[in-house]
Amino acid sequence: MQEAKNLNAYKGEVDKALSNSFLRTAMDNFAVAYRTGRANAFAGMDVETLIAEIADAKDAAIARMDDLFEQFKSKAEAAGIQVHLAATAEEANRIIADIAKENDAKKVVKAKSMTAEETLLNHHLEAEGLEVTETDLGEWIIQLRHEGPTHMVMPAIHLSRHQVADLFTDVTGQKQDAEIERLVKVARRELRQKYVEADMGVSGANFAIAESGTIGLTTNEGNARLVTTLPRIHVALVGLEKLTPTLHDALRVLRALPRNATGQQITSYVTWITGPNECRSAPENKKVMHIVFLDNGRRALAKDPVFSEVLRCVRCGACANVCPVYRMVGGHQYGHIYIGAIGLILTYFFHGREKARNIVQNCINCEACKAICAAGIDLPGIIKKVHGRIQDEEGHPATSALLGMVLRNRTLFHSLLKAGRAAQKPVTDDTRYIRHLPQIFARDHGFRALPAIADKAFRDRWESLRRPVENPKHRVALFAGCVQDFVYPEHLEAAVDLMADHGAAVDFPMKQSCCGLPVKMMGEKEAERAVAVQNLTAIDPNKYDHIVTLCASCASHLKNAYVDLLGDDPQWEEKVRAFADKVTPFSVLVNDVLGVEADEFKDYKIKATFHAPCHLCRGVKVTEQPKELIRKAGYEFIPADEEQTCCGFGGTYSAKFPHISAEILARKLDDFEKTGADVIITECPGCVMQLRGGMEKRGGRVRVKHLAEVLGEERVKT
Amino acid sequence: MSGLEALYDTFTQKAELVSAVVSRVDSPEAAFRYAVDVCDRKDACQLLVSGCAEPLSPNADGLCEAKAAQKVMAAPGLPADQLPALKALCDEKGIALIEDGLLDHLAGIDIGFTVVDFGIAETGSLVLDSSSEAVRLATMISEIHIALLPMSKIFETAYDLEDALQDFMASVPNYTAFITGASRTADIERVLALGVHGPLELHILLWEDI
Known part of the structure; x- marks a missing residue:
């Protein structure tokens, strides 16, 4: 949970994260494995069309948010569910605490819900004297450690098996070995007991289907099924943006969400609940069921012409999975409660300017998140707009305003x-x-x-x-x-x-x-x-x-x-x-266009690799032409594993966050050196500056060149 | 390969990708024999560890103590005319067969046996109307879930089931589950581990009903 008071304090915390070697390795492994996993999961599917359809459907639903709420409410109430609308996080927490009181509940089990993280529900319920247990393994671990999540889908990705074993030793009072399979079984038994004792289950929802008053939940562990089955009360806390007109809309999102999140075709369990179901431990064998919808700024956001697309987010976490900065610093430095590119944005809207001010500056603008977003949100573009809005609200820092002033006057800029x-x-x-x-x-x-x-x-x-x-x-x-x-x-x-x-x-x-x-x-x-x-x-x-x-x-x-x-x-x-x-x-x-061919070049078969500039491969979607030209120029082309990963330059980014930039660069240079190439070719002077400067500094033997230089040098002039 | 065979093939491949065990049976009776056989062999192989052998807190350990001494199979929702056949097979092996009262077995049961409503080939998923609490519990607190899926009920994608799902949801209250593979987590160091809360194994028996 990022709460630094100012940019320098934030940079200090970032530095600590950069020196955490377990985090470094875990994040690197994940970043590389995720790419393959996702590609396999989407194999044979028209992903672009799917994402465009999700974006359109989400936009249509966001525009009808109030209508959909009314429709859902009447359906759900007819089925016997009590539906609430909370204007703020505090109100949502209070409603849920009151439900517990009215029903004389003492113990609560929770299925994972980012919305409940957003409202800090656990803190509130605990302050009201309730015992609250998170049942998703990762959430339980971070709850026991009194931490926030570092990833929306894998909340404890920053922790090692040894840290978990130590934690479980404390919790059980028994010595635990650092064997993952066994630790998972310990959690299974410890949490099973919690389900048995609980009076109330709290879940989130991935979908709220207006046409039928149904909520949909996705989990891999199956904990949401137990949370919504065993206790006599079920309360679902749902963000208003989860409202969707039809089952078809939900099924469409379901095609993208697990694939984009973890490279799974689908989560192990998808649960669709319509009305209070049979529950033998409840009065009249029927579950007491409440759904609390959370506004907390969503209704205003839905009407905002610039920012409403933020509400398309399906919480897959993919924007963190591909973010080169998240990979370096981890979730505690890359969001307040919501993590990743979407977290930088949602923090401003849900948790306020204070919490967003520093982190919103930590986007390198590589557009990797935009290219992968399941709902087609222009994440980097919106991050910049949020940054701009904060500066408008608080006053522009001197350096930023000065650069703006200078750039508006071309002759002055060029003279400088x-x-x-x-x-x-x-x-x-x-x-x-x-x-x-x-x-x-x-x-x-x-x-x-x-x-x-x-x-x-x-x-x-x-x-x-x-x-x-x-x-x-x-x-x-x-x-x-x-x-x-x-x-x-x-x-x-x-x-x-x-x-x-x-x-x-x-x-x-x-x-x-x-x-x-x-x-x-x-x-x-x-x-x-x-x-x-x-x-x-x-x-x-x-x-x-x-x-x-x-x-x-x-x-x-x-x-x-x-x-x-x-x-x-x-x-x-x-x-x-x-x-x-x-x-x-x-x-x-x-x-x-010019149709340059191989016969215009020498043929030395020098080994070359390619760095795809972010704004070329994602910004304007050009991936093949530079590589074709490298081959035509008589080079032996060797692809690098991380060809499309950002080099860490990001223009003014590398001046603002030099330590992160340096870490990203170091990994890129390692990856290029691994290819055995003699030259790295790219098509952006910013990347040349970063890669060449880094190679010069480490005394590496690999040269770095712009494609235009290469073509110029290798041409046989007639 | 005919269109249908290709569909079954896709279903099988996708289900196996998420560690489900898929077999074909020619009748419900064959499925019962399979289930009883798995239950009977279960302890001998020691493949399953439900966690009770681990060092636990006194509370959690207490729940383990509550586990029935006898092996238990739950088959809620099985048609009344089929129950005797399964019962006879269970009796032979000394397995207690229950249809209800699962709340008395929250420590865990050995086998949950269900007849599922639909299959989705694209993801190897089962669709099960779990509005009955007993069905929900049988498929969650069992160490092994064995599901009988009539092959005539396998469809390509979830979209193909939209009408049927809407029918389920219109019959209030309703609790419908998509189940794909066993319960899983990768929350510790992204290492896959099965059976964190629900079944440690999922067996799917494709019933050649056409």
């Missing part, structure tokens, strides 16, 4: 970058790297060698590099992006030559600026919009067939975020859509 060239002289030793960082900076950032700003920016050499092309086949506007313009102009030079040799007339519109992603990362929405307008003004999409960039992050931002920013603005709508349509990543242009 050039001034940086002069300032770095004493620290580069005339190499391409900054050799000595000022002490205050070096402590955190020494994990990679930072590149120096180039002697002369690309834009200042453009007039001499420009290549006239007679009867051009393609009209191309080159979007440079700051890093290549000012740090790696050689990438752009190589690209210009290659494009010109294949009949492309390349233009470099001089008034283009930063794409705007850095200000998005800082939560500076106004500056982000202003920069987008500058670039739309500088580059007229009607004059070109393609707007080409060698930077994956720029490509993804220009193509996706611009439409999100300006697509609804009548002044810009048409132009921004035409612009976005024409944005083309370099490898797509070269391979698919």
Whole structure:
């Protein structure tokens, strides 16, 4: 449970997590195993369509939340269930405690419920003198340890068998061995006794089906079945977003939820309860049954045009499973109660700004969660918007506001970058790297060698590099992006030559600026919009067939975020859509449009591997073209296991969370070195900066190159 | 392979993937013999550990002490005309057969025997109307759950069962279960362990009723 008071305190806790070697290994193993498990579970299914259908159905249900509640209530009440609506977490807890009192219940068994975690129900019931026992094994373990969950589906993933054995030794008063099979059996017997003694069972629900007044529960252990069967009272605590019109909607989610959560086709048990069922220990042999629906901000969220899609979440936890940051720091540092990308968001809406302020900044924007979300939620986009909203509410930090201000003024921004060239002289030793960082900076950032700003920016050499092309086949506007313009102009030079040799007339519109992603990362929405307008003004999409960039992050931002920013603005709508349509990543242009072939290159069979930039493989869904080009360029291509895992750069992220960035980078470099390749090729200057800097710092022998450099070097010029 | 054979094949493969034991029987009587045989051999193999041999707290240990000395099989919901056949087989082996009163056996029973309503091939799942408390308990507190599934009731996906499920849900109160494999957990170090709360084994007998 993340509760640090400020960003520095939070970073301190993150550092502790980074040095926990058990957590490191557990998380790495899980991250790798999950990918295969999920792929197998979805084999042969049209996942994209399924996710799109879930998203649509969820949106429709969210829009009708109040209606569905009324429909469910009348169905359930007709069946004999008492239905409550709690406006707040406190009210929900009070209702449940009152049910216990009215029915003279003393002991409660609980099936896993994130909603009950959200309301801190156990604390409340215990304060009311009730004995509460969690029956999901992982939840029981963390309850006994007085901790919050570190994963929505695997709450105790941060603990070792030894820690569990010690805990169970305390609980049973008997010495326990650290053998998982036996520990599970101990839990089986200890918890069986708890079911027998309990008067009241509390569960959550994965589904609340309005047409029949049915709740649906998924578990692997079967504990929800015992919790809803043995005690004479059953109370289900259900978030309003679980309301769904029909059984079909629930079955549809059920096709994705277990597969996405744990790579299972389905959970061992799915339980559908309609009305109070037979219960021999209850008066009149009939269960006393209550359903408490929880609002706690959901009804307002459902009406919010920007954030309502957050309520689509089906709580599969997959956004944590694939998150490179979660993998490094674990759940206690990556959420307050809800964990993972969705946790960064829900914390703000359910637990408030105080709890969300620090963690919401800890998103590297790799989009791995967005690509895997069972409900198609734009998680990283929404995280940035929540960050922006918090800054609007609390005031923007000086550095963030300054960057926003500078970026809005292109000439000032570019002058500052050039001034940086002069300032770095004493620290580069005339190499391409900054050799000595000022002490205050070096402590955190020494994990990679930072590149120096180039002697002369690309834009200042453009007039001499420009290549006239007679009867051009393609009209191309080159979007440079700051890093290549000012740090790696050689990438752009190589690209210009290659494009010109294949009949492309390349233009470099001089008034283009930063794409705007850095200000998005800082939560500076106004500056982000202003920069987008500058670039739309500088580059007229009607004059070109393609707007080409060698930077994956720029490509993804220009193509996706611009439409999100300006697509609804009548002044810009048409132009921004035409612009976005024409944005083309370099490898797509070269391979698919210019049709570059293998016979143009030398054939040395150098061993090469590929790093797929996040914003290329997920941002604009380009995965094959760069690899085809690597093969065409005469290299022997060796895939890396973690080709599509983030390198840890994330632009301003690596400056804000350098220790996490360094850990992610170290794993990436290990993975690349394992391939035996001589060169790592990628298609984003940010990734080049991170990977090359890290390799230089560790003294590794593997070179790191941008695809454009490689193609330039290996071409046989005719 | 005919379309139906392919369906049964998918069901079997998917169920086996989650450690269910799948066999075919040609009659309910054959299923009874199977169940009694499994019950009879159960202790001899010592394959099952329900946890009572582990060091437990006095309370939990007390519940273990309450376990019946005799082996117990529960077969709630079995049609009255079939019960005598199963009873005779159980008597032969000294197994107590119960249909009800499972609340007196919460320490655990050996076998829960049920006839299930449907099968879902895509996931190897059983669908069982468990509105009877005895059925719910038999499939949860038993160490081995043996389910008889008429092959005519196997469908490709849960969508194909929507009408039937809606019928169940319309007959209030209702408690319907999808059961796929044995009770499982991976909550400690993501290592799979079976039988954390419910059955340690699930046996599915495909009854060739067509």
